[in-house]
Every structure is written in C-alpha cells, then in structure tokens.
Amino acid sequence: MGYSIGQAAKKTGLTTHTLRYYEKEGLLPFVRKNSSGLRVFSDDDIGWLELIECLKGVGMPLKDIRQYIDWNREGDGTLELRLNMFKQQKQNLENQLRQLQKYMEKINYKINLYTEAVKLGSLAEAMENEELKALKKKVYDAAG
Amino acid sequence: MGYSIGQAAKKTGLTTHTLRYYEKEGLLPFVRKNSSGLRVFSDDDIGWLELIECLKGVGMPLKDIRQYIDWNREGDGTLELRLNMFKQQKQNLENQLRQLQKYMEKINYKINLYTEAVKLGSLAEAMENEELKALKKKVYDAAG
DNA sequence: TCTTGACTTAGAGCCAGCTCTAACTTGTAG
DNA sequence: CTACAAGTTAGAGCTGGCTCTAAGTCAAGA
Numbered sequence: 001m002g003y004s005i006g007q008a009a010k011k012t013g014l015t016t017h018t019l020r021y022y023e024k025e026g027l028l029p030f031v032r033k034n035s036s037g038l039r040v041f042s043d044d045d046i047g048w049l050e051l052i053e054c055l056k057g058v059g060m061p062l063k064d065i066r067q068y069i070d071w072n073r074e075g076d077g078t079l080e081l082r083l084n085m086f087k088q089q090k091q092n093l094e095n096q097l098r099q100l101q102k103y104m105e106k107i108n109y110k111i112n113l114y115t116e117a118v119k120l121g122s123l124a125e126a127m128e129n130e131e132l133k134a135l136k137k138k139v140y141d142a143a144g
Numbered sequence: 145m146g147y148s149i150g151q152a153a154k155k156t157g158l159t160t161h162t163l164r165y166y167e168k169e170g171l172l173p174f175v176r177k178n179s180s181g182l183r184v185f186s187d188d189d190i191g192w193l194e195l196i197e198c199l200k201g202v203g204m205p206l207k208d209i210r211q212y213i214d215w216n217r218e219g220d221g222t223l224e225l226r227l228n229m230f231k232q233q234k235q236n237l238e239n240q241l242r243q244l245q246k247y248m249e250k251i252n253y254k255i256n257l258y259t260e261a262v263k264l265g266s267l268a269e270a271m272e273n274e275e276l277k278a279l280k281k282k283v284y285d286a287a288g
Numbered sequence: 289t290c291t292t293g294a295c296t297t298a299g300a301g302c303c304a305g306c307t308c309t310a311a312c313t314t315g316t317a318g
Numbered sequence: 319c320t321a322c323a324a325g326t327t328a329g330a331g332c333t334g335g336c337t338c339t340a341a342g343t344c345a346a347g348a
Binding site for chain 3: 015017018021025036037038061062063
Binding site for chain 2: 294295296297
C-alpha cells in the first residue's frame, strides 16, 4: 500500500533517477513524503505513473503531460480541456497506427524479398521475381 | 530525375539541414555530386530516404539504419543479416502495435469518463457511474 | 557587373529526456 | 557501535537527433 522509491521503480520499470526527475518536472505532485523525508508511493500513485507511461507512449512530451496533471489539480473547471486533450491524443494515436500499418507492409515486402534473395543467393535475381515485383508495386505505389 | 537538396527536402518533408546531417552520418552514401559540388538526388535516392523514414518510424536508431545501409553496400554476403534485421523490426513493430492498442483502450475509457464528467459537471460523480466502473475494471485489470 | 538565391563546408548550439555524481542522512541487522 | 543498504538533494553530464551559423561558392537574371 505504501512503496519506497525503489519499490515504485521496480513496479513501473522506471529507475529511481527517472522518478525523481519526473517529480522535479512536476509530474508527481501527489507523491507524499514520510516523517524522515522519504517518498511514499501509493497504489494510486502507481496508477498515475501508468497513465503517464501511456501518454508518453502515444508521443506526448512531458511538459504537456504536466499540463494535464495540473488541470487535474485545478478540479472540475478543466473537465472540457482534459476531454479535448484525450480526444486529440486519440486522433494522434489513430494516425500513428495507420502510419505503422504502412510501415508493416513495407517491412513485409522486404522480408519476402530478402527471403527469396537468401534462397537464390542474390538480391538482384530476387528482384526479377514477378510476384515480388507486383508486391513491391502494391506496397510502394500506395501514395504515401 | 535529378533533384537538388532543396527539392529532395520538399519531396521527403525533411529539411536540407537534416539531409546533410544524414549524409554526414553515413546514411546517404549513394547520393552523387555534380561538377560544381552540388548534391544530386535521384528518384532512387528518394526511395532510400523513404525507407530510412520507415525504419526511423519503427524506432531504429540512425546508427542501426546506417549499419543496414553498409550491409547493402557490402553485397549479397550480408543477405541473411538484412533478412534477420527486417524480421526483428517486424517483431518490434508488432509489439509496438499491441502496446498502442492497449493505450487506445485506456484513452477510450478516459474519453468516456470525461464525456460523462462534462455532462454532469463533476468527475467524482462520473466515476460513480456503474457502466464506467465496469469499463475501467476491464481496461485497467488487463494485466499490463 | 551586380544582386539574389540556392548551394557548399566545418563546426557550434539546442532540446528532450534521462542518467549520473557527490556529499550527506536514515533505518536496520550483526 | 558499526556497517551497510537505500534513501535524500543540487546540480552536472550524456545521447540522439537535429538545427543553426559563419563564411564562402556559384549560376542566372536585371
């Protein structure tokens, strides 16, 4: 129920250095300290860290995450701002997923190409393969 | 068929600074220069840049991309290495997609929650909603 | 000829996000 | 009582990936 910084680090996969850095950057205003000055992380705090990881993972810079956390502390007056932020992040995430899907197709083509090239011992010969030529066209001419 | 660095920048969405930086880092060993020392990018070179963008996009650091480009120049002796690299990147990409999918669920939950909160004018009240409680449980208890 | 704009180089500077160091305190086990 | 592990702070340093500056070259148009 109360974790030291080291235990919190283990639970989240971050380092103690990073946790202190996040606190310094205003990302952890909720973490308490005990009578001898040690940080005490609650399960709730771990939940916050997981949300931070999520927002970081979808590409938000730390200062924007901090903004969101500040809005939380300001209370219900910022509900619309927070809703809009999540909607925006959903958009970003959808774009990202679309982009990664395109990269996946390109990489799949490369795997096909190199598999054939390894079999033949020659990339130039593999590129003569009609199926691979057709696949390449499909992947590369998809306007993007 | 032959583009100046400025034209190549426009075509790829990179800056001329970045293109020169990439060359310095060994990512563009194929780009030629004309008699007066100006870089001339071919359509093929633009294709290389698009592949670099793809590899960067799936999270490869520039030095690893450079490694791949070096293998290309070494010829058919490195075909297996290149195949394995693409297989590895496919794995990474699949993991990334799975991770982003989880983030999407979390964000969708937040959008639902904040939509209700805005409607009620209170986050605390929205969190009392039974459907949202159930959704939260589903999203957050999915072990990860 | 002069100006303009796009190019060239070497190298410095910038930013985000950590990552580490030094010097010190605290709590527990032997 | 001492040793040790784990915590504390302020602040310096590192890495990746650009981003910009200075000083100069070059080609085409007025």
